[in-house]
Amino acid sequence: MMSTLSWLRRGISEIFPDQPDSSSADENLVQRLAQSDRPLRIKLGIDPTGADIHLGHSIPMRKLRSFQDAGHTAVLIIGDFTARIGDPTGKSEVRRQLTEDEVRANAQTYLNQVRPILDFDTPGRLEIRYNSEWLSSLDLSKILQLLATTTVGQMLAKEGFSERYDKGDPIYLHEFLYPLMQGYDSVAVEADVELGGTDQKFNIAIGRDLQRHFSLRPQFGLLVPILLGTDGVQKMSKSLGNYVALSEDALTMYSKLEKTPDTLLKSYFELLTDVPLDQLPENPREAQKLLALTIVTQYRGEAAAKHAQQDAIALVQGNTTQADTVPEFSLASVQFPAKLFFLVSASGLCKSSSDARRQLQGGAVKLDGEKVDDVDLTFETPESLIGKVLQLGKNKFVRFIA
Amino acid sequence: MMSTLSWLRRGISEIFPDQPDSSSADENLVQRLAQSDRPLRIKLGIDPTGADIHLGHSIPMRKLRSFQDAGHTAVLIIGDFTARIGDPTGKSEVRRQLTEDEVRANAQTYLNQVRPILDFDTPGRLEIRYNSEWLSSLDLSKILQLLATTTVGQMLAKEGFSERYDKGDPIYLHEFLYPLMQGYDSVAVEADVELGGTDQKFNIAIGRDLQRHFSLRPQFGLLVPILLGTDGVQKMSKSLGNYVALSEDALTMYSKLEKTPDTLLKSYFELLTDVPLDQLPENPREAQKLLALTIVTQYRGEAAAKHAQQDAIALVQGNTTQADTVPEFSLASVQFPAKLFFLVSASGLCKSSSDARRQLQGGAVKLDGEKVDDVDLTFETPESLIGKVLQLGKNKFVRFIA
Structure with missing residues (x-):
């Protein structure tokens, strides 16, 4: 019993x-x-x-x-x-x-x-x-x-x-x-x-x-219980942007969960995994990684989860070429010359062009690990972009493909 | 228009x-x-x-x-x-x-x-x-x-x-x-x-x-409007006993309406008849009679209404033999000897024997126009009752038949 x-x-x-x-x-x-x-x-x-x-x-x-x-x-x-x-x-x-x-x-x-x-x-x-x-x-x-x-x-x-x-x-x-x-x-x-x-x-x-x-x-x-979102403050909700969707790609899911606030770690383990609560790592960074790996494993399998973990590490180190699980965005339908802020929006990292401009100005956008904050940056042709990783904030990535 | x-x-x-x-x-x-x-x-x-x-x-x-x-x-x-x-x-x-x-x-x-x-x-x-x-x-x-x-x-x-x-x-x-x-x-x-x-x-x-x-x-x-009952106080309702039912016999209907309180006469004419309101009799007794006659005529026809009016007059005068529209109650199913209070109840004039006893004691019961208040009055056989009119209060009558 x-x-x-x-x-x-x-x-x-x-x-x-x-x-x-x-x-x-x-x-x-x-x-x-x-x-x-x-x-x-x-x-x-x-x-x-x-x-x-x-x-x-x-x-x-x-x-x-x-x-x-x-x-x-x-x-x-x-x-x-x-x-x-x-x-x-x-x-x-x-x-x-x-x-x-x-x-x-x-x-x-x-x-x-x-x-x-x-x-x-x-x-x-x-x-x-x-x-x-x-x-x-x-x-x-x-x-x-x-x-x-x-x-x-x-x-x-x-x-x-x-x-x-x-x-x-x-x-x-x-x-x-x-x-x-x-x-x-x-x-x-x-x-x-x-x-x-x-x-x-x-x-x-x-x-x-x-x-x-x-x-x-x-x-x-x-x-x-109603789950708190990744901000640790409000309940998880798509409209508040503090959510992890089950349909998200493994890398995005991993990247979001790897940054789970310390205050939420125990409840996320309890509610979202089967990990015995008396076996959690004492080191909060280790706990974050275990949480992210465990949850991504549940939804994408162990191989994809481990791959996402490696890619996340690579991306942090700027090794964007190694990170091959980054979701891809084809430039085929984009008209060139194209402004960078437009690409940030068109690729789905931001909801609108105006939001993309603000993010650029705020320094939240990186291209292959390098911060870009020139709002007027324009690309004449797609060639120089192909293969590069566009990053917004800490956990949104796309890789440009042809 | x-x-x-x-x-x-x-x-x-x-x-x-x-x-x-x-x-x-x-x-x-x-x-x-x-x-x-x-x-x-x-x-x-x-x-x-x-x-x-x-x-x-x-x-x-x-x-x-x-x-x-x-x-x-x-x-x-x-x-x-x-x-x-x-x-x-x-x-x-x-x-x-x-x-x-x-x-x-x-x-x-x-x-x-x-x-x-x-x-x-x-x-x-x-x-x-x-x-x-x-x-x-x-x-x-x-x-x-x-x-x-x-x-x-x-x-x-x-x-x-x-x-x-x-x-x-x-x-x-x-x-x-x-x-x-x-x-x-x-x-x-x-x-x-x-x-x-x-x-x-x-x-x-x-x-x-x-x-x-x-x-x-x-x-x-x-x-x-909601109609006031024949008591002139509360709304007309079966449970309050202040009502005139459309299914009642002409004599009962006439007898009830002939006693309509003066305060209700105008509204009863207005709501229950087509009599022009500027042509109502000035004498309240005449108005009561016209009201009763008019309404009974509507539901029972003119001949029955006039007959009921004559019978009502006869009953008031004690001429019970003339009043041939009095509803009849057959004594065939009654076991004799029978007490009068039982007959008051069995004939439907009262709802219960105990109510019938009370009405007798209160002097509300007449037999062929003569008040009877002997609660123990008993009839050995039906013969002496046949043809007589039993009356409760002012407007409830039955005539005993074999």
Whole structure:
């Protein structure tokens, strides 16, 4: 039993209910795990909106893998129903309505990115479900039943709603239905456990209520922390630029992780790797390298990780020719003469030309290890650039090719 | 135009919007009535819960008839969908779930009772619709759209909800859906006008919003007052005993209405008859008689009404043999010897034997015009009772038959 506990409890914020309560019939999660004569069903919901998956998203996914390895069934729920509806008020730019094809394509991209984490191959270990399967056939009488399980007061007490209500910001009625839809997913797949970030506690608890309402055994909630970004300050997020995406090339991933702030090292090891926490190197530089190597190995394999590590060392020393894992950028489509700031932007190192000019002026741009800060630097032909490595800051590189 | 206005405005509380507003494109109801090149569709929703219809319910129904007479289409919506769901929380005794057969039977009873009011016969003047026709096929994506038209704040501002929320009484989320369902009825039948009591303003306004959302011309609301009961104090209600049911026999109806309090006479004439209000008798007793005669004539025809009037006069004078419209109660199923208080209860004049004893002791019971207050009075055989009139209070009578 204690070995079960160690993988289960590593890096989690909360399991609830953690004490036997009346509704779960004298049982806690450890008991359910121990006593079940069938694989448990472990639910994780994902949003097929097409966003890049980053290490923050990998945390519940890795926990899901641990359950798979212990013989249980990962039930990955793709929230295609809501993605296809978009924002019914028509006011949100973010939640635009997606077509069925877009949703399927996004889901496929998502699955490709998490393929290194989950066990896709062992029979019975993975179930991928689209929630339109049950949500699109819900009728009004069933929906009234769902709504009748919850009071306005309970909804308004939820984090997010309460602040908005108190400020007088409009909350549209359909927003109250989303937690119930997520909860109904748990009913539909008969989840034993639902994984989620700490911000999901309310929704997972709604799932428990609905399962009880439909005479099912209520699921357990297993909450994992929200990951801090590589800046060590804010939560990891693409828009804040403090993220490591699972789709990034090995060198970029390695270079970012090799600079993980000391304050984050322990939690990154705990949440993102299986390295025993009593075996971490005492030297912080060694720990950074081990973290970077371990994580890149997980997603790109050991050979690619070691190669990326060598290239990172070479790049730091200015040996750009040795660093052959640097992502390539073809100059074939670039019109010459071309200004350097344009190349910094066109190659994807910066989001815009104006940003590229600022970075150049700020001294963040190197060409084959040499700082370049001449904003007007212009190349008449591509020849002199081919083979060289353009670098922005500490961990963004491209190698020019023909 | 003015003649249109006089029937339209008689006895109503409010027409809204009464001024042209941006949404109704420079139009008010009188203009829509005048300018439409097709019959307008006038919606009234009814609840097939099996309750007796009383004069309070007849007010919007009579207004509906006025629209029919002006050439428009009455759209009577039978709320079978909600009746068949009952109370999804399972907590309400009142809103128990009805079967399809019960709903159809209740609706038929309802229609039989309002048959004297509405024009059932002229082609195109009446449309009877069951709202399960469209509500049962609403799916989640449509329901999310409905919910997204309204905010939590708007719902909580509604009379009924606001008091409960402020007191901390639970409001279940599905309750927010009912006004939207009623509103969607207006979308489904493309109502031009919705009739209702003054307590329906919010729901009718929701109907306007939803019609606009679905690119239909928003309906007008026409609100009628809530009728005071024959006690002149509280609203007419079966449970308060201050009602006149449309299904009552002519004599009972006449007897109740003949005692209408003076303070109610004008509003009863205005709301329940077509008698011109400048032609009411000055003598209140004459007015009471005219009111009773006019209303009974509406529901039972002129001959029955006059007969009931004569019988009522005869009964007051103790001439019970003349009063041949007194409802009959057969003693065939009664076991003799029988106590009088039992007969008062068994004949339906009182709800229970204990109530019958109290009424006897209080002196409210007469037999052929003679007060009887002996609680132990017992009849050995039915013979001496046959033909006699048992009376409770001023307007409840039965005649014993074999």
